[in-house]
Amino acid sequence: MTRLPMQIQLAQNKKEKPDPSTLVFGKSFTDHMLIIDYEEGKGWHNHRITPYAPLTLDPAAIVLHYGQTVFEGMKAYRSEEGTIRLFRPDQNMKRLNYSLDRLCMPRIDEENALYALNQLLQIEQEWIPTLEGTSLYIRPFVIATEAFLGVAPAKSYQFYMILSPVGSYYKEGIHPVKILVENEFVRAAKGGTGSAKTAGNYASALKAQETADKQGYSQVLWLDSVERKYVEEVGSMNIFFKINGEVVTPAINGSILEGITRKSILQLLRHWNMPVAERQISMDEIRSAYESGELEEVFGTGTAAVISPVGELNWDGYKMIIANGQTGELSTRLYDTLTNIQTGKEKDPFDWVYEIKKHVAKLA
Template identity: 70%
Template sequence: MTALKIQVNLTDSKKEKPLSDHLEFGRVFTDHMFSADYIEGQGWTNHRIEPYAPLQLDPASIIFHYGQTVFEGLKAYSSKDGTIKLFRPEQNMKRLNQSSERLCMPLVNEELALEGLKRLLEIDQEWIPTAEGTSLYIRPFIIATEAYLGVSPSKKYKFMIILSPVGSYYKEGIHPVKILVENEYVRAVAGGTGMAKTAGNYASGLKAQQVAAEKGYAQVLWLDGIERKYIEEVGAMNIFFKINGEVITPALNGSILEGITRKSVIQLLQHWNIPVTERKISMEEIRTAQKNGLLDESFGTGTAAVISPIGEFNWKDEKLVVNNGEMGGLSERLYNTLTGIQTGKIEDPFGWVIEVEKPINQL
């Protein structure tokens, strides 16, 4: 692999770092950011690390009008031995390209993109919090920057990576959350962009989330856009159910995002010889299982929350309580194992963790 040439311009005015016990999700950002520019016919150029600052874009940039943008989310952890650890970052870069392909956007060299991320982490490593449950959230994204109001793919793009120290994603922490099953709005359908990580998928879900919050629920459970009966995702997470000893998660169908935490949970369950199945599962099946005392537990999976246990579903004004509203044993085991692997506290038998070792003085 050809070494990535990165121009580094360090800030001369570092920001004050927040206290670990005052971290909100995605509110504070580090001193620097990574950027690269794409011009059709030239490819990706001008790779650089520079002080975090606002962007200057033409008002006619395609991102503002036709939504050509994709993004990713992953985390960096500080281990006890002082190394920086990344959890399966190559999967994020791979998925970034899958999303880009769906949005007619240029692909990035996955290895070079990962190298750019590592260099950025080396520079802003002091921002990685060390308190229990904290991490450095990483947001790579690509936006269309050509100034053109015609409806066609942009010929210019910007690839960026920004960093944010974060605490727990949910104010409830690892405690079970209450979920409102969405029966009116639709997140995505097969053939659309549901399998891509793009801004429009999240904007279309804001109304349902607003309604859920007003009713006192942490998230919404999305049903399929055709029959409105099969379960797809919970908020921006994948979802799992443990029914009568078997773990079930909705099968990828073209409208469900292929979560990296989802993939890791499936591998862990298989490693533990716990039955796990990917298939269609309806809300009626969940209701029946709950009524028959067979719904052992349910949880969402995602980068931000890792494992988010679910204590209650509200479906058509009927409350379906899961495991007496308490966190299940499997949810807890998965959370402890995944976070333990991510932070280096326990052995990584899968080779999921990548270490960033080069010290800042070698840049």
């Protein structure tokens, strides 16, 4: 692979780094960002790392009118030995290209994108917090920049990466969250953009989330768009149910985002020889399992929260208190194992972790 030239402009005035013990999710940003331009006929070019700054866009930029944009979410960790570690970044880049295809946007070179991220992380490595439960969140995103009010794919784009030191995604941390099952609105339908990581999916979820917030619930659980009875996913997570010893999660069906953490959890559970099923699951089945005492645990999975145990499900006013509102044994084991692999406290039997230190020679 040909390494594309990278221009680097270092910030003259560095920001004060936040106290790691007070970090929240997505409020603080590092000193630098990555930008790559795209023009039809020229391809991706002008790779550069610049000081973090506001963007300049034409008011007619297609992203502002027709939502032609996709993004990813990743994290960097600092191991006890001081290495910078990424968790399955190749999978994020593959999913980014899947989303780009769905939105009629130009694919990126996955290896060059990771190479650029290597350089950005080496510049910003002092921003990676080391306090338990913290990390450096990585947000790659692509936007359509062509100034044109016609409904058509843009001919120019920009690819960015920004970094944010973060604490827990939920204020509850690893403690159980309360989730409201959404009965009125839908997030996505088969054939739509639900399987792509695009901004419109999240904007369409805000109304339901607003209702959930007012009722004291952290997130919304979406149901299918046709029968409104089959479980799909939570707003920012895939969802798992432990029923009578078996772990069940909705099958990928064209309207559910295929999470990297979801994929990893399934692999980990099978490695432990636990019964696992990816299939259609209805709220009626969940309620029946709850009433019979077979619903043992519920938890969400995602890059931001890693594992988030669910302590309560509210389905049309019927409240199900899961595991007495406590964090379940399996949720705890999964969270500990996955975060220990990510930070180097446990061996990585799956070759999931990508260490920046091992690739320094490639940056020359």
